[in-house]
Amino acid sequence: MTSEALQKNEEALTEEMLICARQLVVDIEQGNTDEVKNKLEELTRLREAELFQELGKLTRQLHESLNNFQVDSKIALITEQEIPDAKERLLHVISMTEDAAHKTMNAVDESMPLSASLLSSATEIHQEWKRFRSRELSVDEFRKMSSKLDDFFVSIESSTRQMHDNLNEIMMAQGFQDLTGQIIRRVISLVQDVEDSLVELIRISGKRIIDTGKGPAAETQGFGPKVPGVDHGDTVEGQDEVDELLSSLGF
Amino acid sequence: MKILIVDDFSTMRRIIKNLLRDLGYNNSAEADDGKTGLPMLQSGNFDFLVTDWNMPGMSGIELLRAVRADEKLKDLPVLMVTAESKREQIVEAAEAGVNGYIVKPFTATTLKEKIDKIFERLGTA
Numbered sequence: 270m271t272s273e274a275l276q277k278n279e280e281a282l283t284e285e286m287l288i289c290a291r292q293l294v295v296d297i298e299q300g301n302t303d304e305v306k307n308k309l310e311e312l313t314r315l316r317e318a319e320l321f322q323e324l325g326k327l328t329r330q331l332h333e334s335l336n337n338f339q340v341d342s343k344i345a346l347i348t349e350q351e352i353p354d355a356k357e358r359l360l361h362v363i364s365m366t367e368d369a370a371h372k373t374m375n376a377v378d379e380s381m382p383l384s385a386s387l388l389s390s391a392t393e394i395h396q397e398w399k400r401f402r403s404r405e406l407s408v409d410e411f412r413k414m415s416s417k418l419d420d421f422f423v424s425i426e427s428s429t430r431q432m433h434d435n436l437n438e439i440m441m442a443q444g445f446q447d448l449t450g451q452i453i454r455r456v457i458s459l460v461q462d463v464e465d466s467l468v469e470l471i472r473i474s475g476k477r478i479i480d481t482g483k484g485p486a487a488e489t490q491g492f493g494p495k496v497p498g499v500d501h502g503d504t505v506e507g508q509d510e511v512d513e514l515l516s517s518l519g520f
Numbered sequence: 521m522k523i524l525i526v527d528d529f530s531t532m533r534r535i536i537k538n539l540l541r542d543l544g545y546n547n548s549a550e551a552d553d554g555k556t557g558l559p560m561l562q563s564g565n566f567d568f569l570v571t572d573w574n575m576p577g578m579s580g581i582e583l584l585r586a587v588r589a590d591e592k593l594k595d596l597p598v599l600m601v602t603a604e605s606k607r608e609q610i611v612e613a614a615e616a617g618v619n620g621y622i623v624k625p626f627t628a629t630t631l632k633e634k635i636d637k638i639f640e641r642l643g644t645a
Contacts, residue, residue, distance in 0.1 A: 437542070441627065443534075443535060444535055444625050444626075446529060447527070447529035447603075447624070448603055448624060448625065450529055451574060451603060490579050491573045491580075491581075491602070491604045492606060492609075495605050501606065502608075503607045504606050505605045505607060508626060508630050511610055511621050511622070511623050514611070515610065515614060
């Protein structure tokens with residue numbers, strides 16, 4: 270029975286009860302005891318019919334709600350796949366930021382002694398150089414200083430090269446900001462989806478919602494960085510596989 | 521040589537800019553997505569484009585297609601530097617006419633290699 274039919278039925282019942290009740294009043298006034306008894310029984314019967322109809326309506330609502338609940342497959346997808354995926358993504362963000370922090374600190378740890386040693390050599394040689402300029406240095410001391418200078422130039426070259434590499438390493442480590450940012454954006458959009466779904470759930474627990482037939486948005490912007498433990502389909506493992514694939518395409 | 525770097529993350533733009541400077545390419549400009557990058561390319565006499573894929577507004581693959589469809593820009597060398605690592609995407613980029621494809625995270629050496637390779641190929645073409 271549709272809800273419109275139910276509505277009509279209900280109106281008809283009310284009408285019938287009204288007629289019956291008016292007749293009952295007339296019968297009581299006129300003292301028709303038998304008729305009064307009949308009318309009362311009739312009224313009870315009508316009342317019961319109304320109750321059954323209410324029960325039918327409730328059953329129907331329950332059925333619709335349950336159906337809607339099952340139909341909303343997006344919620345199932347979110348709980349079964351996307352929430353666990355989001356956890357993996359966030360764990361990956363932690364490990365990437367940790368990795369970047371370590372890389373940076375390692376490069377700093379390596380560079381500090383280099384710059385400290387350059388500084389101490391420079392200070393030492395500078396002192397001797399000042400004495401040399403004021404002609405306080407013996408020939409023997411001068412020889413020692415020039416040999417120190419030779420060593421110093423060599424260590425300047427190797428240390429600054431090493432420090433340049435370390436600075437580059439620090440710079441490259443900052444790439445985590447881009448990659449984790451992309452991952453976090455995806456999790457934010459999942460949180461948005463969960464919110465929308467919860468709002469919908471609240472709505473359908475009240476009344477039937479119209480299925481718009483809209484699935485998850487199409488991926489036009491890309492999929493973001495690969496996350497371990499999350500299925501991304503057929504992806505490459507690093508630059509070598511990219512090069513292989515491209516060369517197979519004639520690159 | 522004038523290079524345009526398109527990436528929505530400013531840190532990544534800085535990294536690429538620094539790496540390029542280290543390689544001797546000092547003249548670079550930046551844009552944060554295809555929508556702002558394309559007009560710059562159209563009016564800016566750029567010799568090389570380095571672009572990300574995943575960007576709001578106009579994505580890198582859309583930018584690549586727009587470049588190839590533009591009479592003035594169609595021969596511009598394009599290097600994609602992106603976290604997108606699906607095989608179908610790499611094939612898609614190749615079909616759209618990309619000149620090189622680097623997956624993030626990448627190294628300075630990889631960037632140098634790919635850029636050298638692109639210009640070597642263009643030089644002999």
